[in-house]
Amino acid sequence: MAELKAGTRVKSAVCATEVMVIAAPGGDVELSCGGAAVIAATETAEGGSVDAAHAEGTLLGKRYVNEAGDLELLCVKPGDGSLAAGGEALVLKEAKPLPSSD
Amino acid sequence: MNVMMLLEMASQGFGDRVAFTNGDESLTYQELFDAAGAAAAEIKASGCENVAMLDVSSLGMPVAMFACAWAGIPYVPINYRLTDEEINALLDRVTPAYLITSPDRVSAFTDKENVQVHAREDFLAKAKSGNVLEEPWSMDQEEIGVLLFTSGTTGVPKAAVLRHKHMVSYILGSVEFMSAMEEDAALVCVPPYHIAGISAVLSSVYSGRRVVQLPNFTAEDWIETARKEQVTNAFVVPTMLARIVEIMDEGGLEALASLRAIAYGGGKMPLSVIEKAMDLFPNADFANAYGLTETSSTISILGPQDHRDAAASTDEKGRRRLISVGRALPGVEVEIRDDEGKKLPAGERGEIYVRGEQVSGEYVGKGSLLDKEGWFPTRDAGSIDEEGFLFLEGRADDVIVRGGENMSPGEIEDVLLEHEAVADVAVVGIPDEQWGEGVAAAVVLKQGKTAEVEELQALVKERMRSSRVPQLMVFWDELPYNETGKLLRRIVKAKLSE
Numbered sequence: 001m002a003e004l005k006a007g008t009r010v011k012s013a014v015c016a017t018e019v020m021v022i023a024a025p026g027g028d029v030e031l032s033c034g035g036a037a038v039i040a041a042t043e044t045a046e047g048g049s050v051d052a053a054h055a056e057g058t059l060l061g062k063r064y065v066n067e068a069g070d071l072e073l074l075c076v077k078p079g080d081g082s083l084a085a086g087g088e089a090l091v092l093k094e095a096k097p098l099p100s101s102d
Numbered sequence: 103m104n105v106m107m108l109l110e111m112a113s114q115g116f117g118d119r120v121a122f123t124n125g126d127e128s129l130t131y132q133e134l135f136d137a138a139g140a141a142a143a144e145i146k147a148s149g150c151e152n153v154a155m156l157d158v159s160s161l162g163m164p165v166a167m168f169a170c171a172w173a174g175i176p177y178v179p180i181n182y183r184l185t186d187e188e189i190n191a192l193l194d195r196v197t198p199a200y201l202i203t204s205p206d207r208v209s210a211f212t213d214k215e216n217v218q219v220h221a222r223e224d225f226l227a228k229a230k231s232g233n234v235l236e237e238p239w240s241m242d243q244e245e246i247g248v249l250l251f252t253s254g255t256t257g258v259p260k261a262a263v264l265r266h267k268h269m270v271s272y273i274l275g276s277v278e279f280m281s282a283m284e285e286d287a288a289l290v291c292v293p294p295y296h297i298a299g300i301s302a303v304l305s306s307v308y309s310g311r312r313v314v315q316l317p318n319f320t321a322e323d324w325i326e327t328a329r330k331e332q333v334t335n336a337f338v339v340p341t342m343l344a345r346i347v348e349i350m351d352e353g354g355l356e357a358l359a360s361l362r363a364i365a366y367g368g369g370k371m372p373l374s375v376i377e378k379a380m381d382l383f384p385n386a387d388f389a390n391a392y393g394l395t396e397t398s399s400t401i402s403i404l405g406p407q408d409h410r411d412a413a414a415s416t417d418e419k420g421r422r423r424l425i426s427v428g429r430a431l432p433g434v435e436v437e438i439r440d441d442e443g444k445k446l447p448a449g450e451r452g453e454i455y456v457r458g459e460q461v462s463g464e465y466v467g468k469g470s471l472l473d474k475e476g477w478f479p480t481r482d483a484g485s486i487d488e489e490g491f492l493f494l495e496g497r498a499d500d501v502i503v504r505g506g507e508n509m510s511p512g513e514i515e516d517v518l519l520e521h522e523a524v525a526d527v528a529v530v531g532i533p534d535e536q537w538g539e540g541v542a543a544a545v546v547l548k549q550g551k552t553a554e555v556e557e558l559q560a561l562v563k564e565r566m567r568s569s570r571v572p573q574l575m576v577f578w579d580e581l582p583y584n585e586t587g588k589l590l591r592r593i594v595k596a597k598l599s600e
Contacts, residue, residue: 007103007243007267020107022274041241044514060115061279069434074274076111095278096432101365101391101400102301102337 009041017040034081056082063091103243123170139234141169150200158317179295243267261466271459282311301399321345339368339587367391369587394428404428434458502531542574
C-alpha cells in the first residue's frame with residue numbers, strides 16, 4: 001500500500017466498506033479491511049470474503065483511529081469487514097459534540 | 103474529497119428522511135441525491151463553465167449546489183437584492199454561465215450573451231425527471247466548489263474561491279454525521295448567497311436535520327413558520343433576532359416550545375438583544391458563530407454553556423463574554439497580530455489571523471492571501487482574553503488614527519454602550535485639520551431615555567484617555583445596517599464627515 005493522503009478514498013477488497021482518509025502519518029501504511037489490503041475507490045474488487053477474525057464491521061459516518069492517533073478514517077460506505085493498519089485493529093473514535101452553528 | 107460525498111452518505115444513511123421543506127413542497131435526501139445527479143447531467147450538457155443562482159431560498163438551491171459538485175462546475179450564488187446593472191457586471195465575470203433565477207427575472211437576462219437563463223421551476227422539473235449523470239463526481243479535492251462574491255461594502259465585490267477540501271473539512275470538523283433526530287428541523291432564513299446559507303445546507307445534510315427554508319424574512323413569518331413546522335433549531339442574524347424579540351415580547355411564547363437552539367452571527371449582537379432573547383427563550387441553547395466567506399463559514403463559537411456562564415456572572419469580565427464570539431473550533435487556530443505581523447499577548451487588540459483546513463483565503467484573479475505558514479489575515483480587528491475568548495472590534499481598516507495614535511472604534515463603542523440610556527452606537531474617524539482624524543459618534547438612545555452629549559463625553563474621558571473622547575456626537579433614531587446585520591460604517595462616516 002502506498003502513502004495515504006488526507007482526502008484519499010479507498011475501499012475494501014472483500015466487503016462494501018469505503019473510507020476516506022482524514023489524517024494519516026507520513027510513509028507507507030498497510031491498510032486493510034476484512035483482513036485483505038484495501039484498494040483504490042476506482043478499482044474493481046476481485047472477490048474474496050471477509051476473514052472471520054476481521055469481521056466486526058464498519059458503520060456509516062463513524063471515524064476509525066489507530067492508537068497513536070495519527071491515522072483517522074471516515075467510513076463513507078459501511079460493510080462487514082473491520083479496519084486495520086499495519087496489523088493493528090482500528091477503533092471507533094468517540095464524537096465530541098459541538099453546538100450547531102448553522 | 104467532494105461535498106457530494108456528504109449527500110451520498112446522507113442518502114445511504116437516511117434516504118427517506120425529509121431534507122428540505124419550502125412552503126408545501128419538500129425533498130427527501132434520496133430525492134435530493136437523484137435530482138442533483140439529473141441536474142448535473144443537464145448542467146454538463148449545457149457546456150457552461152459556471153452555474154449562477156440568482157434567487158431567494160428555494161428547493162432549487164440545494165439541488166443546484168450539489169449538482170454543480172457532481173458535474174465539477176463552480177456554483178455561483180448572486181445577491182438577488184442587487185440591481186440588474188450590478189448583477190450583469192457580476193455575470194460578466196462568470197460567463198459562459200447557466201443562470202437559474204425566479205420566473206419574474208428571466209426576461210431581464212434572456213438576451214444576455216453567453217448566459218443561458220432558466221426559471222427555477224423549469225430547472226427543478228428537469229432535475230426531478232431527468233436521468234442521473236453517469237460519470238461519478240471528481241475526487242479531486244482541489245476542485246472549486248463555490249465562487250462567492252463578497253458583499254463589497256468597501257469596493258468592487260471579490261469572488262472568493264471555496265474548494266471542495268475547504269467545505270468538506272469545515273463539515274467534518276464541526277458536524278457529527280447523523281447527529282440530528284428525525285423530528286429535528288432547522289429554520290434557515292439567511293440569504294442563499296451568504297456563506298451561512300451555503301454552510302447551513304451542508305451542515306444540515308450531514309447531520310440529517312431537515313431544513314425549513316424561509317425565503318423572505320419577517321419576524322411574523324418566522325414565528326409562524328417555526329410554530330407550524332415544529333422548528334427545533336434556528337440561525338438568525340442580529341437584526342432578525344432583534345425583530346423577533348420585539349414581537350415575541352408582546353406575547354405568544356408557549357407555541358414556540360419546540361425551539362431548542364438558536365444560533366446567530368453575521369454581525370455584532372447588541373448586548374440588550376441577546377439578554378432579552380435569553381430571557382424570552384429560557385430553554386433554548388444559544389450559540390454565537392463567527393466566520394467569514396473566506397473561511398468556509400464558522401471559525402469560532404460562543405456555546406450555550408458560555409452564554410449561561412456569562413449571563414450568570416457577577417463580575418464585569420465574565421459578563422462581557424456575552425458579547426464575545428467564543429473560542430476557535432477544533433482544528434482552527436486564531437491569533438491576534440500587530441501591524442508588523444507580530445503575535446500579540448492576551449487582551450491586546452490587533453488584527454485577527456486564522457489558520458485551518460477550512461480556510462481558503464483565495465480570490466479569483468488575486469490568488470491566495472495565506473502566508474507561508476497558512477495564516478489568513480481577516481482584516482477584522484479583535485482581541486483574545488486569557489481563556490481564549492475572541493472579541494471582535496470591527497474591521498482593521500476602521501482604525502482611527504488621531505495624531506499618530508491608533509484607536510479602535512469598538513473599544514470606544516463598548517464604553518458608550520455601558521451608559522444606561524445608550525441602545526446602539528457607531529464610532530468613526532472624521533477628517534480633522536489639527537489631528538488628521540478625529541473621533542465622532544452616532545448614538546441611538548433607548549426609548550424613553552435621555553442623555554446629554556457632555557455626560558457621554560465625560561464617561562469616555564473617565565474610562566479611557568481623553569484623546570478617545572468623541573469631538574462630535576450626534577443622536578440618531580437608528581444606525582444603518584445591511585440585510586445581514588453588518589453595520590455600514592462607511593455611511594456613518596460619510597454623514598458625520600459632512
